[in-house]
Amino acid sequence: MTTRIGIDAGGTLTKIAYWDEFNEMDFKRFRSSDFHKVKDWIDSNHPNASICVTGGRAEQLKKYLNTNKEIPYIVEFDATMNGVMYQMQRGSNQPKAAIIANIGTGTSIHIMQESSHKRLGGTGIGGGTLLGLGMALTGISDFDEIINQSRNGKRTAIDVLVSDIYKDNKLPIKGTLTASNFGGISLNNSNNTSPSDLLAGVQGIIGEVVASLCIQVADAHHVEDIIYIGTTLEDNELLQQIIESYTVLKLKKPIFLDHHGYSGAIGALLEYTK
Template sequence: MKNRIGIDAGGSLIKIAYEENGRMHFRKQPIGEMDVALEWLKMVSSNKTIFLTGGRAGKIKANFFPDAEIVDEFTAACEGANYLMMKEGLHNNEKSLLINIGTGTSWFKLEGEHYDRILGSGIGGGTFMGMGKLLADPSDFASLVSLSASGKKGTVDLLVKDIYHPEEPPIRGDLTASNFAKTEAIHSSSSADRMASVLNMITETITLLTVQAAALHSTKKVIFIGSTLAGNKPMQDSLDSYCKMSGLDPIFLQNGEFSGAIGAMLK
């Protein structure tokens, strides 16, 4: 792989995977800084073959690397995830679901070397960033994640315990009955509370779709990858909790955000 470079250019980020001195290296930048990243890449990519994937692969091929090969983004994500699973010593011969949370979210059924995309949703990292622009002051991803970690969703979300108060609810009281339903409290709530609610809405939706897909395909093993999870402990913790509560076995792959770039390079 030392003479190959994989580039995954999605809706929000450009991610690069390459091997140097026997080790895999990764680099990512916002898509708005794509030209800077690719100019750097042109300087270091002599005598290397470029493999592209993602929605902007065609643009990059036309403007920067005309000899590059384009790999289907779903194939790349699954191939890269399989590689990372092998590196982590995880068995990939049993049926499982792969959930790629990027700008949007895609679900794949994995069975050994075989994979099929079974579901997609517009809910994902793009939703988190877009709602952040509307509801909070910081606009960068890391700041919004930090903000969501310090907030309380129950300030703006109607929780089960709110409905049943003062009685004991039949299910966990901290579960959401309705997102953003405390309409009178929204304007007086903090940015942190609103972002905590946004993050919770996204993770709940992804979990519910994952539970249904897992039941349909008779598996409990679910593997999460994608750039929205990178440095996003609140989302990982929330997905982990909701999935385990639903009887699923969640796994979060290290460097999973680079699955597409790795898969493109491998392919």
């Protein structure tokens, strides 16, 4: 039997979902700057595979793969939503409607109702911001190193909280909410911040911007569940925590999937079983 492979060639990472020899879904990931490694992996492991691609860099990858076989392309948002639905159906939680935020290089926000979906908006704040701002502020360029360092960081000197401003006043909103991300650096003239603190602050920007956008669209569409996906969340407990606590505080239900960044690849793979 020919192996089937779904590939999501994203702005930063190329994700692969495929059925292994035990008929289990398996996953693989490469940098999108390493398309030759994607080709080598396919040529060495699954030379006769039927491939389906999605993602913004799908056309570039197709040229690279240069096979005689037809490689169908699925629109990224369709593939991603199908991948999310598949994962939700396998779990016990199957909301009728949900907001989906894909925190990739940038962030795209969608609503899924029954089996239809629509893009509602997005922001340029995403995983690329974590890597880029992280690198600009600390010189650290490796994602794992960035999330490891940020784990030990403190945001007290970096951010301004509502309670910092409303010191002796009655609080109009919860005091622990961030009033200004990174505002503390200039307001408090803090110059004793460590790289860990700065990286924790960057995680704060990403988590709070994305979560607050999602909360607002969830309110506008009367939806309770917000599914956060994208490889930016992979092994990144701090970002998950920031997103989770803010979403819960605003009385919405945050959902994280096991295979954070693979929804697009799963959707492309499933195209064969339709």
